[in-house]
Amino acid sequence: MEASRALWPENGHHILEVRELTKTFGGLAAVKDVSFKLRKGMIKAIIGPNGAGKTTLYDLLTGIYLPDSGSVVFEGREIIGMPPHRITSLGMARTFQTIRLFPRMTVLENVMVGLHHRTRSGMLKASLKLPSERREERDMVEDALGYLDIVGLDMQASSLAGALPFGQQRLLEVARAMATGPRIMLLDEPASGLNTYETRELGEIIYGVRDKGVTVILVEHDMGLVMRISEEVLVLDYGEIIAEGTPDEIRNDPRVIEAYLGAELT
Template identity: 55%
Template sequence: MAHLCLTDVSVHFGGLQALTEVSFDLRPGEIVSLIGPNGAGKTTIFNVITGVYKISGGSVAYDGQTISGLRPHHILARGIARTFQNIRLFTAMTALENVMVARHCRTRSGVVGSVLRTRRQRAEERAVRERAMAALDFVGLANHADAVAKNLPYGLQRRLEIARALGSDPTTILLDEPAAGLNPSESRDLMEMIQRIAKTGVNVLLVEHDMSVVMNVSHRVVVLDHGVCICQGAPAEVRSNPAVIEAYLGSEAD
């Protein structure tokens, strides 16, 4: 199974240092959460891993191979999928179609096969549909497969984003604030879903502000502040760390 490793990763945009020598890893079937104040660099790390941002120093390796500098679609093909803080669905397409789109990195039929409707192309299309339905079923949306995405309630749109990421058959999934806007019942369902994903052997890297979600599902927690890793360890260790408490709550002197 794949192992994600960030070593001394730095990112700067002109004079702004967004990340400074950040190092951590993500092991097979593990749930690791990135936490920190707004602007700490959490989403920047997601963008680095998925090839949206180029690193200024250090390296990102996946399954023993450097992926720093690869384009996003090549990284997706390697097995790293993600969701977004702000929902990004194809709103006019059905739930099933949204997940089927994610299979493009796993299909082999070309333009000629699609036009001529060859036997291979038809078989591949059936396989894409079946895999997409399996992803919808995993997140509890099988009964909404034909629903147009924009007509789904907010909580189900969040689930659909996760289903679309799972539809690409990832070995690592990056979830960017999946509990944002969810009610307590939906958050509990989300925690159970994240744990089920990890049990399938998929690594989960989570950015989340809901500490009840973070502390209940994470094997390890990595804490960022102003682009620097100030602490990492088991949830109980992180929760009692003075540097973490100060970064979130401010020091007594403040």
């Protein structure tokens, strides 16, 4: 499979607008005055040294932390102050830096957990197994298999999640996040621990996610992947944006090289 880079919308609608977001922990700013916009359908990377505030930014976007100040408008709606499950149901999905699967559930069941975030009857009613719910469950199995197919795990549907090789567990997280029916997907170091081949495949899978109409934010240390698949890159350092631009602009930005890329590329 080779990457087919689709045309990026030149002046599309903004799906996400982050304005002057700040979060301090014990007086130290983990995220400081961060503002950026995200065009619908794009793949945008966020890079920066360890501790730069990338995961904290995700925690703010997904409602895990409340910011000290700032605003996040998702498809025209302010989401700061909403609980995480509400933000998920509005269409924001994420994967975690540390894998968070249910290891003793099957691969399929893990994806179905994602689906339950948007089903009408939900977990409780599904367990009562009324005829309508049984039909709904059959449909859900089919849907779940579809998401596993996107990440190439459909053949492992009945394996235990915890028995999958590490790289496939990361892909399963992507499938589960897709199952919540997202409009935006936040990926937190999805290539971490993957080999070169798996990382290439991951790039194709991220294109696949984008091609399903999902806007993607990619937090990642693998610069090969970042520079290959992102349309825009935002660089954080000590919680602040120090640069934002195309991969080429970022690669050649002296400040970025000094703060991050110099160390990362050598």
